[in-house]
Amino acid sequence: MLDTSKWKPFVLSDLFEIKKGKRLTKEDQIPGDTVFIGATALNNGITAYIGQEALHEGNTISLTYNGSVGEAFYQREPFWASDDVNVLYAKNFVLNEKLAMFFCTILRHEKQMWSYARKWNLEHMNQTIIKLPAITDEIPDFSWMESYIDTLDYDVNDIPDYFLNEGYNKACWYLDNINQNDFEENYAASHTKNNIKLTDRKWAYFELDKIVTSIQNGKSYNASDLTLAADDEYISYVTRTDANNGVSMYVQRLDYDGLEKANAITIGDTTATIFFQDHDFITGPHIIVIRADWLNVYTASFIISLLNMEKYRYPVFGRAFTKDLIKQTKLYLPITEEYKPDYDFMEAYIKSLPFSNKI
Template sequence: MSNIDIGKWNEFRIEELFDIYTGGDLILRDIEIGDKLVISHGGKNNGFGAYVDTIGDRKLFDKDKTLSLSDRGIFISYVQPSDFYIGTRVKALELKEKYKSNKYVLLFLSTIINYESFRFSYGRNATNKLPELIIKLPTTEVNGELEPDLIFMENYMKEIEKDQRELLSNLKSPFISKNSKKIIDTTGWKYFCLDEVFDEIYKGKAHIKQKIETSNFKNEENINFVTRTEKNNGVDCYVSNNSIIKKEAGNSIIIGDTTATIFYQEDDFATGDHIIVCRSKKLNKYNALFLKTILDKERYKYSYGRAFKMESLKNTNILLPAILVNKYYEPDWEYMENFIKEYTLFK
């Protein structure tokens, strides 16, 4: 990819390019789950918040014309995969009607806008300054006026996409077997309530991090301290394995009940607040990874205040491979284990 010559680029204010919309509070627990995307304020996962049903009094933004933008505390724009609503502390930048837009144009614009994020760090919110924010763009002359060169933007991003596809096509992942294109037949799978899948589902003993001895380093005397964090398999730090700490045995799946963070814990651990522990005599690290993947598919149901509370968790139904045992269907633990062994290097 050749370097871009920006010497002839020109400046544009955001308000010259976009119509700007400001999001408002959404009480999602009062809205039915559906297939419409809600973008929340955040710097991860494309700003994903939840999937909801149609909201009659809210504007649904066209994904091919509109960027989402978190503008307070963090400044980052995203191109969205589907039409979307915006929540609080989020803006929608809808490209003005005179411009012909598509995802490639938006990807270019999003990249340029995100280069300006340094201006809004350390509490400098962009809320009131956004319309006047200046970005530099490639230009072309239209009827004697300089306009953003959308064709250049589109072609440039397509070229990048082509280069990346060619690069990826030459890579062979060591985590996927040669049979990875095999389609999984789910016709024989059955729905199981989680209370049927696990022998035990209970709240872990909540330890307050500030009141216990913690360490950032693992050693033989420490055990994992598991919280609702998304990072590091849920391990926030390490704690001293002493009489003050209630230790949970490893080989269990843990779920953050207000965040729906889901991880398999192979080793012994202690828990912070709002951690649910799920156990089964048939659980091992292979079928646990299979179950975690299935459970992750349910996370969208439990965002924005729809907590993964104990009763709702126990009554959650998930689709699993099944086997008939004494006239009753049970989860096919052996299938789940063998699937993970076949398709990964965890052997």
């Protein structure tokens, strides 16, 4: 346990100049390579890549004050921060990745103070007091912070981006459990060697209902009425859980009148949990099933990534992602010369990504 009894209080605005993000609606975003930081706890805060110029410098810390409050991430490269995010620029010291990791951990501990009606707005953030190791009452001990990070059994620079991009918790899990060389040798290869960029195509908006075959409610089964599978002849039971691809258990293959065939996207309407199902399945309450003739595991991965960016519109226990709203959802998609969704490009793009050979 780290002894913090001698740490000193510091006002956050004495350490950082805190700048606001700027609103940019999904409709106004154009595809590109600029990182867009939104109110999420995942993907290092990244919710999109846009064509607009970056508004904030790299080597800074992004900190959410609305939505998923108190998520602090180190941003190496220039980026655009949404209006739910403030950006911390070091004032009288030089920030680096080790110091940023230390500060991000401290800042995340503040999140419990700011939720629901009490917003961590710019005024409150400037006034926030954090405790730090210190040389004097006015001077934090930055050398100690870096040394402490060095004592941990890893090198920050050795953490692969694909774990850092999944956020703080995934990076910690990686450090504790994964041998990087073994992992990359067995899993990290792409399906193809093509270098494909999202900017290689023009894009346009399409309503989801106009590009799929069906969007329907699955037949609801209660878990208490089902029998667990005793062998490999099983059916997936898909519910609103956000774990295990939405599958809460595997059940005995019986003659269910609500049996759904594989090759479908499922959405939990009250939780906005979205997954591709590659085995036959039945559903629990509040599950929407989407089917399309162009659907496969690769195109589904592309579409699901876009649908997941809609989650902020449908908070848990708030406004549900109902069937009608799903039908009306507009997705920004790459297009062919005939102005139709380019599903071949979507598939090729997913196949070009690291880890795609294991999809």
